[in-house]
Amino acid sequence: MKIAVMQFPGTNCEHETLVAVKAVGMDGEIFRWNRSAGELSSFDGYFIPGGFSYQDRVRAGAIASKEPVLEALREEAARGKPIIGICNGFQILVEAGLLPGTGKIDMALAQNVMVSKGQIVRRGYYCDWINLRHEAPSRRCSGSFLIEKGALMRIPIAHGEGNLVTTTPGMMQKLNDEAQVVFRYCDKNGRVINEFPVNVNGSTESIAAICNPEGNVLGMMPHPERSFFAWQLPAFDPKKQRPDEPGPGRRVFESMKHYIEVSA
């Protein structure tokens, strides 16, 4: 089982993502943007890690989405192989039309706008540990295949543009109806409260992650590779006291592995 961790100029999370891929027993390598796109077909799954590909020129993810390797990834996605985009990777998948999966750009990850009690209290880049609630049924999506519906996950975010918005009529309805909403921001007890700080970036309906209708392509703003070991957890999380244990984000990587095994 071999995973490609995609690398564009400006990507900055490829190494820790590869560490996580290997730690759950998958084989993997970093795949530089100017390698022959044809080589991608020999991989079983793909991560598009976070960073600032092409300096966020035009819009976050816009330039990378036009690279030949993205065309190749589209073909692999059509074959049902799993692709998980994290942070800037999510932005690239949206710009490439792979999410929400209509082939068109049907949504945007806009600048964070933190709203509390009707007031904008902050804008832009934000880094913190937050909580997610898993919204899809298990086995729905490649990156949360092993996660039960309603399960909670503590995980960090670090982005300036994670505020999911869409003006396509019926799109929110469709995402909800077809269980394409994979994670929402919530408080530590699992309550979704649609304002800052629980909805950390102003995202519509507190959405943090979505998948395509087939479920093999997942985009998420939070970083599971940074929540992979318990020692990475924030000081106030009691699980940090057991530093050698797995962290919550590991389930995303295990899910992809299981998804590939089941699909084979």
Next chain:
Amino acid sequence: MDNNLKRCTPLKIIGLADPKVASNLRGSGIGMSVSEARSIAEVLGRDPTLTELFCYDAMWSEHCSYKSSRATLKEFLPTEGPNVVMGPVEDSGIVAIDDQWCVVISHESHNHPSQILPNEGAATGIGGIVRDVNCMGATVVATADPLRFGDPYGPKASKVRWVAEGVVDGIWQYGNALGVPNLGGDIVFNESFDDNCLVNVVSLGIVRRDQIIRSRAPPGAGEKGYDVILIGKPTDSSGLGGVTFASEALREEDEETNRGAVQIPDPFLKNVLFKANDDLFRLVREAGVEIGFKDLGGGGFTCATSEMGAAGGFGMEISLDDMHKAADFPPEVLSIAETQERFLIISPPELRDNILKIYNEDWDLPNVYEGARASVVGKMNTGDRFEVRHKGEVVCDVPIQHLTGGIRYQREERARTQSLAEPVIEEPQDYNQVLLKILRSPNIASREHVYRYYDTEVMGSAVIRPGEADAGLIAPVRGEKFGLALAVDSNPFYGRISPYWGGATAAAEAMRNVAAIGATPSTITDCLNYGNPEKPEAFWEFREGVKGLAESCKKLWLKGYENQPVPIVSGNVSFYNESPQGSVDPSPIIACVGIIKDIGKAISQEFKAAGDKLFLIGPRFDELGGSEYYRTMFGVTGANVPIVRFDLERDMIYAVIDAIDEGLLAAAHDISNGGLACTAMEMSLTRPAKFGFELDLDGAEESGMRTDTLLFSESSGFVLEARPGREARLMELLRSCHLEPMEIGKITSKRRMVMRRAGETLADLDLDEARMAWTCGLAEAMR
């Protein structure tokens, strides 16, 4: 020199009177003194060319040559120790972590550029420091920014806030995009920084001991005619005269012209360059050859090339025609412009094709950034000249060691006379209001408003983050249990009262901060920010600060090595931090790197469980001089500055490290700004902020001390939360370190912060109300 080449027209110096020489120099944009110019002409035996004067001007600037400071640094600072792999000789210092791994550290200032263009200035500060670390062959793993801004509520509030906001933006926009976690830093506001902010930056890297790359032409480079290869961004005119600009005081009327001296940063290109550099390091390892590698920073191309050549004892011949550049600039501009995102390689000719391929094809620099690439720009030789050609002319031909040797000045020092006195004040009636006001003050309030902009999580290595403890901690190597702690410190209010104790306390507190999470102080770096060294009072402040800092390093010892100092392996001197309104408060900003063998043992500062007992170590003294209490409540500085009691300080630091290693502590926080009261409150207010406390100050009784002194004196110490059941062993350990621990209270499940003395309740504060004040204070001061 090739006789077919003509030398370009010189600038007339020999035979002219001083005023005429001065006007020739100023008219050409050269900052050096007439006597400096004459000494150069004398060594050359002719009038120098314009390019030569520009090169000397940059290389002999205070920034590059340390001409005023070097003698003092050499006289006092301890730079050697059993763990030192490389002291302050190149761009970064290197200290051993274990038999295999080393930590690389560099510490710089970017003060003047940040005052003029805050965003670009601060961003370039990060850009420069990470290059210094990377060029040692290291992976850059962390940065931190100690920041000093003016009074956000003073007469220059709007400018101060504009600078502060721009600086923070510059830091996050550069650092986050580069992908290096920001481990913290600190922020202090005071009116002495109204016209001169301080933007210091620290960076850490990791390298295996056998894979260190030096910033010098390697042995044999001259004999074998090694290549000189320039990589990165095409040279332009940005940052022209940056080092000269950093070596003068700021005047408001020069702001327009000074903008050109600020460099333009590009984290995106740097991100790609770092990855290409990794391939270069791999190539060199596999080929088993030694190269020289250096970043281009202050003094630009001339500084990097000539310093590497001179360090190897060789001469070199450079062709500016072969340099990739953004436009056809004159030779003096190409020589000293401080264009960012560039490195220089000195390597054997047989590696040339492979090196060019890494940058120009594999990482495709020309397509990633317009005009960026790797170019061979010169050759090493066995001569002793630094020779530069441009369009068929020799524009520079000087003795390389003379150019890089710089000059020395013995500056005059004179103690600043000031009348200091302790104020006569009434004890407060209502401590609740005092505590709320202090919690909200910009120097005490939570730093969350700022550090949420910083990506602390990238690389996935953060163990303890900003706001969680006195120091940040990362686990930089997967599969290894060791961690690197980093803390920075300097209190300008102490420096104002006593530049000596300002230096000593900064070093001691930085070490205390690292110890508070369980790490052992391993090395110190200093960025010494002072006024104009040509003024005797400013030079005295500088010398006093260095003495104080050195004393702390020498007397606090490297743990495990009695009488060996904590070594200072890297640093920077930033003079001329003054405007016509005056100079900044003496600010020797210290960074301390600590090492912890097992990150699983590190502890944070927030209270862990109701019922746990609290202990104080470090007796309180009447030391309210420069305190937050005096400043916030009475607007005065006072006189009784905290001093370092070296034996006590060492005993406390060692005891806390040992207690954490033994698992006796659940939380620890050092006592500094705001005194005992703020230390205890911060432990309660730090997320998750679930517990209150009851302090009984009778346990901390000092004979007859006033209550406000007891609560707010900033004498050093620690508040410790004992792990339940381990109290007796903790007391035993502390006493064996010659300490007298005082039990001062306990953690409660009530959301109240209560302080009592002699049966009387002094304060009883609602936790949520206090937290609101504490978390708002910084945003209010910066927006």
